[in-house]
Amino acid sequence: MKIYIQHTISILLLIFTSNFVFAQKQSINIFGTLVEEETAQPIPYATVVAYNSETDEIISGTTTDDNGRFNTATANTNIYFEISFMGYQTKTIKEISFLNVLNNNLDLGTIQLSPDNLALDEVVIVGEVSKTVFKLDKRVFNVGKDISSTGVSALEVLNNVPSVNVNIEGEVSLRGSGGVQILINGKPSVLADQSSNALGTITADMIESIEVITNPSAKYEASGTSGILNIILKKEEKQGWNGSISANTGIPDNHSIGGSINRRTEKFNLFSQFGAGYRSLPRDREAINRNLTNGETVFSNGEEFRNETFFNITLGTDYHLNEYNVFTLSGNFAYEIEDQPSETNFSFFEGDNLISRWTRNETTEATNPKWQYEFNWKKTFQDNEDHTFQLSALGSFFGKDQSSLFTDTTIEGENVDSNQRTATDFLQADYTFKADYVNPITEQYNIEIGAQYVINDVGNDFEVQDFINDEYVTNEDLTNNFEWVQKVLGIYATGAYENDTWGLKLGLRVENTDLNTLLTNTNEDNSQNFTNVFPTVHSSYKLGENFSLQAGYSKRIFRPRLWDLNPFFNIRNNFNIWAGNPNLQPEFTHSYELTSIYKIGKASLSSSLYHRYTTDVVERVSTFEDNVTFSTPENIGTNSTIGFETNGKYSPVNWLTLTSDFNFNYFDRKGTFEGQVFDFTGSQWSTRLGSKIGLPADIDLELNGNYQSGFETVQGEQSGFAFLDLGIRKKIFKGKIVANLGIRDVFASRIQERFVNQPTFETYDYSLRGRFITFGISYGFGKGEAMTYSGRRR
Template identity: 60%
Template structure:
């Protein structure tokens, strides 16, 4: 709707740009909405010849509703119009000293017109489009002032955790895009995604089985946030202040300044938060009948500073150049305290306390250059080039102290030092050409370079001097370059469509442990085909099928063999010999629309080779060392059902249910580990509109227990709630959120083997946050959310 306003404003200004500026009569006024007394920006004001009815000149009102026109004739009248309001005509203009001051002009809502416009987009709905599901944002979400993270939590199959981690069908590793490309805003190392509000979002595209157009990396899928094209000229912005318990305080300020040629945008955020984590572990040696138990609390206290700056330069109506950057700086303090008890034949023989003091600084920055060309023959005919650079650093030092409480002397001191640097560069070129209304070709290329260096050292206090432990000290170098090219062809008719594609990727990976000169070089090329088709039987029922081949390349922390000794009896390390896993993914999905309600039903099958199991434990002297390993193959078949049903205007339900049955085949240290298992996940969200303009939302999440290669993971059920109230005529929003209401979100895993038993349990606890947001100019109240990377 607003796009029409801006288009009409542009046409008016263009048509009258050439009219003589020698006007002797100045006409001013201010347009106000009658029921709220709020100024109306971007209303169209026309100067009309009273005899010929010809439009002589025109303008639009600015943020405060004011306008100014010039005329060299008195035989004129003024018309003021704005979509959703009755047109106002002002005649009998009486000049005074060469000026006409119309003062305050009130316009009224056109209720008939509003009803026609609003009904079309009342409720957010899901629809199919060949290789994706599109979640269109309706008024039920766009008017809430919620952040993009909250909107994502309403999208079927998508979940956002307390820390802002996004998962799809219960799996993390989701690739986030903004308008179809990687962006500073969507980066997991920035804080900007939480500052996109629901009213800015046109739709969210969920791609569970990506076509060859997209990077073959990752098995979870892609989420693409498509922003509205509307323009808000002038200075717009929003400010947010949050307070939380445990400590979670932050302030965010977003500013946007738009002119005819430039769109300048910025965001500043600062904050302080504490993340407690209660931990418990049991290491039991069944052969020797000994047991080690630990219990304690770990903190991650963080201060963070973030700034985003960028500009869009509209060279002309067909060419746009974007340059943006993000800088963040974090200061970490990680105090922890764990009590250890050692038992022999069920008798405690010693106990001690291990404390940690860790300090770290994490500088991060990103920059993005994008060029977009739109061709006049078709709005879908687009050439897009983007270059994205990222840097992350960590300078960390830790002091560990073991103090004996009773029994055997366990006094000890250790130090660790980490100097970590990572640089990542992505260059992407995409070209889309619709040859007809139904047939489209896409082609492009992508080059990703990832360079990492991690210098890690462990020292033990021996005879009053700290001595480096060579077995746990090394410099790890990681270099990975991935070049990909692709092509797709799509036919999409009114009822039936098909899309085929092929992607070729070459991966060049080199790792090196500098101190020991141990290297692992891999160079491999792979083809990634894709096929998608959909058929629309009628307005109520559509069917979609899809196939794609995917790859999961081991991440840095999967490969880096450094040791995490926070708990030096449960040590996590990487595996530099890890190989990539490949997955063939098949899907069949149905969508049913029943009036305001909708339901999606899908069946999927995945076959994975060189499957990576992330927690394979080896046990010696009550020390558990775990790392990721490639173990055989996985056959997985799943059923997914999700739907939305608005029972009434004041209450609606959104549900998501996923069942996954899988078979694992492989061996570990010569022992077969073949087994079958399944897992249920579910989410139910209820939205209720209460009196006094209060919105209430509660979400219940459930994840069943499941077997693993060496044991099992326990079930998990927890609930979140939120309250939101608009104030100050909708420009302000008060938010209250409670994550994990009943403090029931507990991660618990068991490793059950013939000669040893392990239990690991962790719990973050309840988080309560109270926030206030205020939008100014044409800005909307929004949330500022701090997302973390490590």
């Protein structure tokens, strides 16, 4: 390291004195290109130094640019060159022929560097070790040289963060749960889009730290997510370019091509992504509706498909106006063409007597245009790099033009032939405006204030027609035009004190929700306007370098989603109908958590005790009429949950990593609906065991086993299931090429079963996605690694 520092200082001195030296003698311009020996890829930022052959003193020096090119000048012809870059064998060029000088220019041509595996191993052993720093409402994983020197992607870095797991397809989970929000430098970014695996284009040496937030503070909107990961990039790593292209195939049909490119200069960061493909998602279904009052039963089973052809492209740029102001502008466009054929077989019995048997076929076609755009301005104040103001605006649009045809054909017994068709015209526009101000008053005290305004505007025009007397007639009972507009204004403030041992952070968020729904054909409207206060408290106490305690409280809200509110009927199986409830109220949760994080040798463990108390719980409730089951969400009482969660990661040797998650909770449900009391207690638990094995020849094998127990519901029970995922990955040319083989649900055992047991009726629903096999190959160029995404839609 001292040698590198000496070389750097010497090069800087030479840059300042070069004009004086060259003024005395005529200089020769010497240039060339530096590439990797194995892949012929350019090596940027390598050190090129010219030495005096007699005294071994440094004469001149430079570094290679993004394309591996270098250029230096000297008036001394008695020289030799030494070229070095961390992770590669240093190369010395002593045989330099100045007879090839033309117009004071000498081309050394293309120079190859060989990788130095021993040097890399030495860096891992003696370099800075990655470590986790515990703060008030988050854990900060500082990326050390043990990871950054390997040149892996951001996904591999995330997989080393405690409580975080990344499977072989690049799906990120936190404490065993998906739905993780990933931010780049504290804001949403297309670079954090998991569906396109854009994280594969961010290399480890560009990452400063990763923040893990499991219980968000008042700074984040109260609806929140299961957790937040914030990737902080190094400011000095803006130069360079990287990208990758990939091709994927699979069974059932899962074919795609995609690419990503990212170019960083001193002022601009330009990024682009594109993709196209075709996928098929089959599902097996079974259902039983049993009328206990008259002994009638309807059996149904069949297979559904959702086939999609898709295209998408993303363009964006970060513009660094100066050291303190950065502007970001990005846009994304996607287009999907859907085809959803299905066939369902029905049998109707009275007791043991078959009355009728028929088949219901569906043909559905749809087109879905989508686009999104974002503008962001971040200002950093000169007094402190953490003293910032950020302003952002985000807009998105989604449309669906869908038509369906349903045909019933009698096979046996009474004639039940009938045809129906539906048409859907769906439009959704979302707008988000946000401002955040952070001011670290001192090293111990910090304040944050901000505001956010979100607008959701949706229209869903849905029509059902029955085939009567040789013509289609609109069914007014099932047809509706539903309009939904929700506006949420939130403001927040937090204050924190933190020293080396303990800290306290208090926050308060106020949100006003203005919700309006309207069924235009019946003029039924529902307007709600309510204001809620969401306090948050976080504290931490550090007992040592490897052990810390954190405690937190937050109040959260679940606002009913569009499909929870929209009284739209799904008639694919017209004996099992789902509809939304426009009168649904939001549910509120008080969340308490005590977490311990500790490290023992090569193992890291995190355990939490938590309690959640939820009011106006949204539950799926089924009613039964004329052998038809109607399911709709309703607000039913309260739910009090006490749980324990623990997860760990253990790497006994370099080639093996073991992970595990376990979650158990006991719940107490209380509530009444339409005169029926729903008071009961129950429990639910889940576990996940994973292993990542590094095999010879740069091959990774990954196995993940999952189990989720059954649990009681307000009207019956949900069954448990277990499944296994397997993945194999082969890296070629130091990760420039990656081949992936993935098998999801190896034994096709991820079966979901739901039972409803009531005094007058019983229902049973069965669903299975089945086994998916995917294979993909990807090539990374520039500084980027090849992508590991197998084409799966998230």
